[in-house]
Amino acid sequence: MNVWILSATGTYLPAIERVVAAMPIAGLIGLAPGSPDDVVSGYFDYSDWCRERAIRHETVEKYALPPESNHARFAALDIDVLLVLGWQRLVPNWLIELCHGKVIGVHGSSAGITAGRGRSPLNWALMLRQSRFFVSLFFISPGIDDGPVIATRDFPLTLDDDIETAYWKMSITVGDLLATEQTWAALEPASAQSQGGSASYLPQRQPDDGMIDWNRDMEDIIAFVRALTRPYPGAFSMPDGGDKIRIWRARPFKLANVGTDLACGEVAERFADGRFLVRCANGFVLIDDHEAPAAMTAGTRLASANWVDQIAAIIDRHRSRYPSLPVTPELLAIAAPH
Structure with a gap:
């Protein structure tokens, strides 16, 4: 053979x-x-x-x-x-x-x-x-x-x-x-x-679909990062008016009664080795590995996507190209508010 x-x-x-x-x-x-x-x-x-x-x-x-x-x-x-x-x-x-x-x-x-x-x-x-x-x-x-x-x-x-x-x-x-x-x-x-x-059908993802929604729970954000890390283009965010920050590795950082006044997407702490904490819906995400044009500083606000809008846009893109191929029910449920 x-x-x-x-x-x-x-x-x-x-x-x-x-x-x-x-x-x-x-x-x-x-x-x-x-x-x-x-x-x-x-x-x-x-x-x-x-x-x-x-x-x-x-x-x-x-x-x-x-x-x-x-x-x-x-x-x-x-x-x-x-x-x-x-x-x-x-x-x-x-x-x-x-x-x-x-x-x-x-x-x-x-x-x-x-x-x-x-x-x-x-x-x-x-x-x-x-x-x-x-x-x-x-x-x-x-x-x-x-x-x-x-x-x-x-x-x-x-x-x-x-x-x-x-x-x-x-x-x-x-x-x-x-x-x-x-x-x-x-x-x-x-x-x-x-x-x-x-x-x-699962729709195609594009690199620009990788923007993080910091208003989600830490577990969801970390799953998002894990799904898009190398060899893919990576999850990303942007400080106000700044360039993209590629985030390759992250994990939960749980600390009670700290930073409760911070907005989701706000950098809460920068450590000596360059790693930093970002506020999210139910705590903090520790960014262990990233690429950025400049060091993060406490108080920096990172722009946030909207997860529901993001999924809805991906579905719309799929439907415009493949109108006869139905999207998986789980993704449809996420985009249901639309």
């Missing part, structure tokens, strides 16, 4: 290493370094990794895989099965047809593949403080995450997880699934299970 991997990010490296250890891999197709699209979050150049393992490495210049520059090359590879592990774009129909329908993808959500189709599922799961994530291997079809399911497994999300550790958990889980004989025995579309139930 001529098995190839399609990947552009390092988040799936644990899965890829498990696959390579379990079976012969003909080669890996990646995104060329220096291409206009290599700004993808978590981009990874697999050239050295493949060379060290004597695995053939092919690269493409564009994430969208236009047929004009790729069809003939891919046809010459004579791919039997294509494993899509860390390619954060839809696989074009011409490539699915070229592989005779045996293009295997990974998707999941805290509500499973059908109820959580769409974009940024792990980011949303962390942001909404979900405790489990269900990930599925499925046959990629021309639709969005709607192909027959080969296998499903779940893993826990804890308060210690951020987007990086959550991806590692998913990658290890996917790698273990792909390394089992049962999975490969089911690698016929007719053997897979069609998705049932009502489908709903």
